[in-house]
Amino acid sequence: MIDYVAMAEMIRGWVEEAGDILRESLADNSIKVEEKTNPSDLVTEMDRFIEKFYVQKIQEHFPDHKILGEEGTYDTFEDLKGFIWVIDPIDGTLNYVKQKRNFCSMLAVFNDGEPVLSFINDVIHEELYEGVKGHGVRCNGHLMEPIAEHPISEGLVSINTRMEMRDPERARSIVGDSLGVRLMGSSGLEMVQVISNRISAYVTTPLSFWDVAPGMVMAAELGLKMTRPDGEPIKLLENNPIIIANPMAYEQIIGKFSN
Amino acid sequence: MIDYVAMAEMIRGWVEEAGDILRESLADNSIKVEEKTNPSDLVTEMDRFIEKFYVQKIQEHFPDHKILGEEGTYDTFEDLKGFIWVIDPIDGTLNYVKQKRNFCSMLAVFNDGEPVLSFINDVIHEELYEGVKGHGVRCNGHLMEPIAEHPISEGLVSINTRMEMRDPERARSIVGDSLGVRLMGSSGLEMVQVISNRISAYVTTPLSFWDVAPGMVMAAELGLKMTRPDGEPIKLLENNPIIIANPMAYEQIIGKFSN
Numbered sequence: 001m002i003d004y005v006a007m008a009e010m011i012r013g014w015v016e017e018a019g020d021i022l023r024e025s026l027a028d029n030s031i032k033v034e035e036k037t038n039p040s041d042l043v044t045e046m047d048r049f050i051e052k053f054y055v056q057k058i059q060e061h062f063p064d065h066k067i068l069g070e071e072g073t074y075d076t077f078e079d080l081k082g083f084i085w086v087i088d089p090i091d092g093t094l095n096y097v098k099q100k101r102n103f104c105s106m107l108a109v110f111n112d113g114e115p116v117l118s119f120i121n122d123v124i125h126e127e128l129y130e131g132v133k134g135h136g137v138r139c140n141g142h143l144m145e146p147i148a149e150h151p152i153s154e155g156l157v158s159i160n161t162r163m164e165m166r167d168p169e170r171a172r173s174i175v176g177d178s179l180g181v182r183l184m185g186s187s188g189l190e191m192v193q194v195i196s197n198r199i200s201a202y203v204t205t206p207l208s209f210w211d212v213a214p215g216m217v218m219a220a221e222l223g224l225k226m227t228r229p230d231g232e233p234i235k236l237l238e239n240n241p242i243i244i245a246n247p248m249a250y251e252q253i254i255g256k257f258s259n
Numbered sequence: 260m261i262d263y264v265a266m267a268e269m270i271r272g273w274v275e276e277a278g279d280i281l282r283e284s285l286a287d288n289s290i291k292v293e294e295k296t297n298p299s300d301l302v303t304e305m306d307r308f309i310e311k312f313y314v315q316k317i318q319e320h321f322p323d324h325k326i327l328g329e330e331g332t333y334d335t336f337e338d339l340k341g342f343i344w345v346i347d348p349i350d351g352t353l354n355y356v357k358q359k360r361n362f363c364s365m366l367a368v369f370n371d372g373e374p375v376l377s378f379i380n381d382v383i384h385e386e387l388y389e390g391v392k393g394h395g396v397r398c399n400g401h402l403m404e405p406i407a408e409h410p411i412s413e414g415l416v417s418i419n420t421r422m423e424m425r426d427p428e429r430a431r432s433i434v435g436d437s438l439g440v441r442l443m444g445s446s447g448l449e450m451v452q453v454i455s456n457r458i459s460a461y462v463t464t465p466l467s468f469w470d471v472a473p474g475m476v477m478a479a480e481l482g483l484k485m486t487r488p489d490g491e492p493i494k495l496l497e498n499n500p501i502i503i504a505n506p507m508a509y510e511q512i513i514g515k516f517s518n
Contacts, residue, residue, distance in 0.1 A: 039412070039413075039438060040438040040439055094415070094438060094439065095441075098414065098415060098438075098456075098457060098458075099415075099441075099452075099457040099458075100457075101457070102441075125384075153298070154298075155357065156353070156357060156358075156444070161434060161439040161440045164423070164431070164434065164440065165431060165434065165435060168427055168431060172423070172424060172427060175420060175423065175424065176424060179298060179299040179353060179357075180299055180353065180420040180444055181420045181423065181442055181444075182354075182361075182442055182443065182444050183440055183441055183442045184441065185415070185439055185440075185441050193358075197357075198357060198358040198359075198360070199357075199358075
């Protein structure tokens with residue numbers, strides 16, 4: 001039996017250290033930025049530095065584990081056997097650059113294709129979320145409560161900008177049924193809002209696997225539904241559009257995608 | 260000559276005290292909520308309590324000043340002569356209730372129709388913004404820098420949910436020119452994002468005067484433009500749709516409303 005709680009304890013230290021490095025990096029006002037695919041897809045020196053930091057820790061302690069990282073670190077995956085680590089060193093790099101807040105650093109661990117551990121560090125707000133299969137979700141060590149079911153009419157929703165642009169009818173239909181929109185601009189923090197019941201649903205166009213992977217074990221532990229909008233499970237290691245919501249709101253939103 | 264700096268110093272103490280009360284109010288988990296005009300327009304005991312707290316302070320120190328408050332405190336205004344105080348005890352009450360964060364407490368002071376002082380207290384993030392005519396804007400005592408002009412293509416934008424629902428073509432046009440949308444769900448905090456250069460523009464359907472008043476002196480002090488979307492000045496004591504942005508982004512957005 002693998003002791004996921006002990007494993008989480010060690011990883012937590014790395015994630016905290018990465019958070020400290022990121023916080024300090026904002027103090028010196030000289031973030032070096034490059035565009036990746038377009039002006040809103042950025043990479044900084046720190047994205048690469050933090051990914052490298054995690055990779056070194058993983059390789060030191062778990063030399064036979066495989067790694068998928070946003071900034072180019074990846075092994076070949078012939079199947080989902082064994083341990084796979086998914087790294088998003090800075091999720092919300094645009095916020096990191098423009099806002100110096102509202103970004104997070106994330107890790108997710110899969111064992112034989114099953115999500116078993118994940119970490120989302122809301123660095124500036126100093127909130128570290130940690131999900132451990134079978135042991136719930138903690139924020140800064142405090143166990144979080146399962147989310148009570150409620151319809152979208154009783155909650156706020158988050159819909160990413162691209163969905164608003166490309167699928168405006170459906171976006172407006174979801175928003176119109178809700179109490180309003182909130183959008184932070186980091187998929188990790190958007191998932192954290194749902195996990196914390198501060199928003200009731202997060203709906204997006206396809207995102208990279210590292211953007212959504214950490215939500216999976218947390219959603220499962222708190223009784224939330226998290227799938228692709230066609231109701232199919234998240235496809236591991238691939239790009240996925242997602243819905244994450246409490247079961248009642250989830251059914252309402254899924255219904256809007258089936259017709 | 261009225262010493263606005265000395266006046267601001269006294270008011271700051273009240274706003275800090277109101278922030279402490281609001282922070283404590285979230286600890287006991289028993290917020291009493293009523294609907295006002297619709298399910299997303301809420302009022303809590305604390306809205307009323309904080310408004311009363313400000314009114315008592317104002318009446319004690321400035322008995323001849325007039326007051327406009329969100330929760331029903333208002334004098335009759337035959338003209339804009341003399342001092343008028345505008346109170347929004349909790350801006351973002353829906354966030355206060357659903358998120359226990361992302362709300363603020365705001366005050367604005369006008370003298371003979373001119374905005375002279377304002378306060379926006381981002382209570383949970385412990386950031387108190389303070390604008391004093393002729394003396395700039397401070398966040399927790401630190402003087403803020405004027406915003407460098409830049410086009411919307413280089414920044415993030417905030418557009419309120421109602422505008423997205425009622426004027427989707429224009430909303431999408433603005434969003435499409437920008438790097439993306441962010442939305443906190445509190446007009447006060449939305450204005451704070453622009454004032455801090457974390458977003459480049461905030462565009463909304465008509466809001467109550469207490470929702471927008473505190474932005475006026477801050478925008479003026481930092482070189483931002485803030486008007487109605489038809490380019491007309493904000494109408495004092497009335498409901499106003501607004502644009503607040505750096506001059507370059509402002510001109511681009513205004514252009515979308517003129518055709």
